[in-house]
Amino acid sequence: MIRVTNLRKQFVTKHGALAAVRGVAFEVKEGEIFMLLGPSGCGKTTTLRCIAGLEAPDEGEIWIGEQLVFADRGQKIVPVYKRGVGMVFQSYAIWPHLTVFENVAYPLVYGIFKAPKSEVRERVAKTLRLVGMERLEDRPAPLLSGGQQQRVALARALVYEPKVLLLDEPLSNLDAKLRAEMRVELRALMKRLNITAVYVTHDQEEALVLSDRIAVMHGGEIKQIGSPRDIYVRPENDVVAGFIGTANLLPASISTVPGNAREGLVSTPIGALVCSLPPSAAVGQAVTIMFRPEDVLVSVSGIGQSRNTFAGIVEQAVFVGSRFQCVISVNGLKIECELPKSQVVESGQNVAVEIPCHAIHLLP
Numbered sequence: 001m002i003r004v005t006n007l008r009k010q011f012v013t014k015h016g017a018l019a020a021v022r023g024v025a026f027e028v029k030e031g032e033i034f035m036l037l038g039p040s041g042c043g044k045t046t047t048l049r050c051i052a053g054l055e056a057p058d059e060g061e062i063w064i065g066e067q068l069v070f071a072d073r074g075q076k077i078v079p080v081y082k083r084g085v086g087m088v089f090q091s092y093a094i095w096p097h098l099t100v101f102e103n104v105a106y107p108l109v110y111g112i113f114k115a116p117k118s119e120v121r122e123r124v125a126k127t128l129r130l131v132g133m134e135r136l137e138d139r140p141a142p143l144l145s146g147g148q149q150q151r152v153a154l155a156r157a158l159v160y161e162p163k164v165l166l167l168d169e170p171l172s173n174l175d176a177k178l179r180a181e182m183r184v185e186l187r188a189l190m191k192r193l194n195i196t197a198v199y200v201t202h203d204q205e206e207a208l209v210l211s212d213r214i215a216v217m218h219g220g221e222i223k224q225i226g227s228p229r230d231i232y233v234r235p236e237n238d239v240v241a242g243f244i245g246t247a248n249l250l251p252a253s254i255s256t257v258p259g260n261a262r263e264g265l266v267s268t269p270i271g272a273l274v275c276s277l278p279p280s281a282a283v284g285q286a287v288t289i290m291f292r293p294e295d296v297l298v299s300v301s302g303i304g305q306s307r308n309t310f311a312g313i314v315e316q317a318v319f320v321g322s323r324f325q326c327v328i329s330v331n332g333l334k335i336e337c338e339l340p341k342s343q344v345v346e347s348g349q350n351v352a353v354e355i356p357c358h359a360i361h362l363l364p
């Protein structure tokens with residue numbers, strides 16, 4: 001439905017050229033919600049603006065449905081209004097001189113999505129109900145809060161039920177509770193309308209909840225594309241591991257590769273660890289090992305016989321309601337752990353820390 005190949009865009013600033021997007025490529029299937037996730041400045045908005053037609057790329061090709069909307073060879077550029085996509089942008093840009101109703105009705109009254117007059121009221125009302133703004137129909141736009149304006153922008157993009165929707169941080173101005181609700185509702189809504197969406201966020205939780213697939217961006221490049229679960233459980237590199245969730249990352253080198261077994265030994269600053277090795281593993285190879293805080297097992301009853309178990313001292317234990325977030329020092333290194341709220345620990349306490357073999361991932 002959407003195909004982007006070798007997309008490149010640089011900006012010329014007074015400090016020289018800045019490569020904002022450096023060879024980005026991905027495909028979004030019909031009805032799929034595809035996330036561009038990454039830290040501030042990694043090129044998410046620029047990529048989205050290129051798809052929308054608001055920015056002219058330097059190189060690459062962009063297809064929307066059957067239409068080639070941009071190609072560097074031949075300089076084919078289809079203008080924004082002919083791409084037939086709905087857009088919700090970071091700066092929500094609703095019309096300040098119009099009411100909520102008039103803002104949402106706008107695409108049905110003007111432009112290529114014009115609808116019969118008799119339908120406008122009902123469609124606008126339905127869409128405002130979807131975003132929880134039905135009681136504010138007549139409110140002038142400047143008298144809305146940031147979160148309300150954002151919902152009007154969303155309604156305006158949804159009202160003509162576009163096949164393709166481009167969203168740039170559409171929930172960023174909502175308070176935490178409303179944002180959590182809207183994530184779930186927005187996903188259900190897009191699924192019901194079978195909308196194909198490219199959705200930009202720097203919020204990993206939003207990406208995990210809302211998307212079918214995620215592209216993790218960093219420095220203008222895509223570092224991994226996968227399902228939310230894939231990205232979380234099997235990050236392919238330390239950038240992805242470090243950005244999604246909390247990860248313990250340790251430099252390591254492979255010290256023993258047994259002939260037939262899949263498990264070998266790696267040496268790390270906290271000690272030797274048993275973990276499964278890829279077929280390509282070689283003695284001496286430098287790797288990074290990664291494990292998640294929630295997979296670390298902590299016990300107060302001594303070290304015992306389990307593998308991958310080390311003595312540690314609790315440095316910090318913060319109660320966050322559903323669990324304890326702890327930092328435990330093991331051989332001088334800080335390990336992040338999560339403990340169930342029933343397992344009360346205190347700073348200064350001696351504990352045993354086990355890093356289960358199955359929880360350890362090797363990154364190149």
Ligand SMILES: Nc1ncnc2c1ncn2[C@@H]1O[C@H](COP(=O)(O)OP(=O)(O)OP(=O)(O)O)[C@@H](O)[C@H]1O
Nearest residue numbers: 011013018020039040041042043044045046047202
């Ligand atoms: N019009 C512009 N002129 C010059 N530099 C720009 C322009 N637009 C973006 N940039 C730069 O390009 C890089 C990528 O910007 P972009 O807006 O795509 O980032 P982003 O991933 O959307 O970040 P954020 O999460 O903060 O919105 C940044 O370094 C930014 O400063």
Ligand SMILES: [Mg+2]
Nearest residue numbers: 044045046090
């Ligand atoms: Mg942005």
